[in-house]
Amino acid sequence: MNTIIDSCFDKINEQGTQVFRKKDNQFYLHPWEDLGSFGGNDRTVAVGGEGIYLFDSEGNKLIDGPGGMWCTQIGYGREEMADAIAGQVMRSPYYSPFNLTSDISVLLAEKLARLTPGDLNTVFFTTGGSTAVDSALRLVAFYNNCKGRPNKKRIISRKDAYHGSTYLSASASGKTRDKNYQDFATDIISFIDSPNPFRKPRAMSVEEFRDLKVKELEDKILELGPDNVAAFIAEPVMASGGVVVPPVGYHRMCLDVCRKYDVLYISDEVVTGFGRLGHWFASEEVFDIIPDIITCAKGLTSGYLPLGACIVSDKLMAEMGGEQAKGVIFSNGYTYSGHPVACAAALKNIEIMERENILEHVREIEPYFLSKVKELEDIPIVGNVRGQGLMACVECLLNPEEESPLELDYEMGSRIDSQCQAMGLIVRPVINMNVMSPPLIITREQIDEMFKILRRGIEKAMDELIRDGLWEMPN
Ligand SMILES: Cc1ncc(COP(=O)(O)O)c(C=O)c1O
Known part of the structure; x- marks a missing residue:
């Protein structure tokens, strides 16, 4: 019935796993490949x-x-997902988001606006988490340009954070062990410490440790100058940095600091979104914050197809828009922004999560x-x-x-x-x-x-x- 899949099965049955491993080694450069062992992996x-x-x-x-x-x-093997994806492929597999819209993408944007907290109601679709973060960071710079604050560009991130693999999102990532042999936008990103209670001095209480980490944020803003700091970016729980669960109250206090100095708060929910912490989004429900921007991806389609989103507050949109913004173009976007098949997968995924x-x-x-x-x-x-x-x-x-x-x-x-x-x-x-x-x-x-x-x-x-x-x- 499905010739590509059948022929793939036939090949692996006929030729065996070793042949595929050999071809994998020969032709396929994987993420985070150790070039010392490239060609000799046993995947x-x-x-x-x-x-x-x-x-x-x-x-x-x-x-x-x-x-x-x-x-x-x-989980894997959901026929309903296959049907939704196949159905959309036959209906309309692509439209250009630059000059058209699509019913299915509009429905997903509306759904996401309803699931996100507060006034985060404008959805910019991306191809995954890295591009969601990249778009958020570019939007923040654009926002300050629109507001006539060209110097307010610094982003504060945290050690051990992971925000992606585009130049900018990788630059905002703080895992020092990933930083060799690559170049980064060091001139616009600054780091503060990770709020990992496991690393706190033994004599210090968790609350004292939390207060210290929040103070580090404030000190960093003051050191750089509030007029130069555009945004703070944080995962609610740092994921690939080692599941760093911050002390209770940490995010709320960081948000208060950001508000004090007119610094935007980007909550990177690429991992924590879509149920990982028991809620659609963790920012408000778990950590009591309504950020300015939320980024998400991954669980949005349960991995069935690539899709991400950068969801922006009404407040920010209003400040950038209006009469005075005529001809001010947010020149950021992808051929596959709001891809209809990925959006159909996301809507079906959300429907399944709700129903079950x-x-x-x-x-x-x-x-x-x-x-x-x-x-x-x-x-x-x-x-x-x-x-x-x-x-x-x-x-x-x-x-x-x-x-x-x-x-x-x-x-x-x-x-x-x-x-x-x-x-x-x-x-x-x-x-x-x-x-x-x-x-x-x-x-x-x-x-x-x-x-x-x-x-x-x-x-x-x-x-x-x-x-x-x-x-x-x-x-
Ligand atoms: C918190 C966070 N942000 C962004 C990303 C990048 O997402 P993607 O790999 O979909 O580009 C990841 C990926 O693991 C992540 O954990």
């Missing part, structure tokens, strides 16, 4: 999926621990999920566990006092990954951090299965590290 070949499970070309059924890349909210009460399910199962994360704390190599909603991090530390050499941390992560995968769980650690963000439909029994394997995988990797003289059990 799992994904060929199918059902619910929370992925199937590989060798017949293995694997729990998808990271939920793809924090995005497979409703997936947000309620996340809120109900969160305490159980987090209790299972906490149980891993007793493994000697585990330095810290943390999480919120259905996102968690099990951070393994070879040396709890100081950062270990990067290669050693990678080695530990890769051993945990192989051990877990051999037992049926994909982990794909972020270096030494096992970040879990399973599909939101996960059940209690599946959570049990996932954490049982993760425990065994970490323990086995730990035994190997001891055996190979790379780590010693602390006394």
Whole structure:
């Protein structure tokens, strides 16, 4: 019936996984590729999926621990999604958003405006999270130009943040271990510290630590000069920086500081949006803030198709628009902004989440999920566990006092990954951090299965590290 898919299956059946691995090595440069091992990788070949499970070309059924890349909210294999996507392809597979509109994209824009908090009602569609952040940052600069404040351009971000892979969104990312061999827009981005309570001085209370981190924001604005600072960008919970859950009140206090100095607040909800924390968006419902701009992607389509959005407040739109703005063009956009097929996927995804009460399910199962994360704390190599909603991090530390050499941390992560995968769980650690963000439909029994394997995988990797003289059990 489907010739491309059938011929792909035929090929993998005839030629075997090794041939595909070889071609993968030969032709396919992957994100975050280590060029030292380019051409010599042994990647799992994904060929199918059902619910929370992925199937590989060798017949293995694997729990998808990271939920793809924090995005497979409703799980794999939904026929309804396939129907919605196919239906829109046959109806109207493309329109130019530069000069036309499309009914399906309009419906999605309206739906998003209703799901976002406060007066965030104007939706700019993008192709994913990086382009959503990029558009938000460009919009902020444009906004200040419109307001006649050409110097108000600095963006404040945080260490350990991840905001994407365009030049500008990567520049706003603060993961120092990702910063080698690349160039960044250092002249317009400044960083403050991550509000990770695990890194606070032992003698300091969490509240004192929070106040200190908020003060760092204020100090940075004052150091740069409020007239030069355009926006603060923050993930509600830092995702790939290691699921950094800030102290209670942190975001609210940061927003207050931003308001005091007329600095815009961009809430990057690319991961936390669409149910990851039990709500459509976490900004208001979980962290009590209504930002000026929200960026989202990933869970918007549950990963079925690429789509992102940058959603802007009425206040900002009004300040940029009006009579005086005639001929002022926001020259930013993509051939695939508001792509109708991706919008159909998003609308169907949201409909499924509503019908199956997936947000309620996340809120109900969160305490159980987090209790299972906490149980891993007793493994000697585990330095810290943390999480919120259905996102968690099990951070393994070879040396709890100081950062270990990067290669050693990678080695530990890769051993945990192989051990877990051999037992049926994909982990794909972020270096030494096992970040879990399973599909939101996960059940209690599946959570049990996932954490049982993760425990065994970490323990086995730990035994190997001891055996190979790379780590010693602390006394
Ligand atoms: C918080 C956050 N913002 C932006 C991005 C970039 O999204 P994308 O990979 O869809 O471009 C990511 C990706 O992981 C993310 O976690």
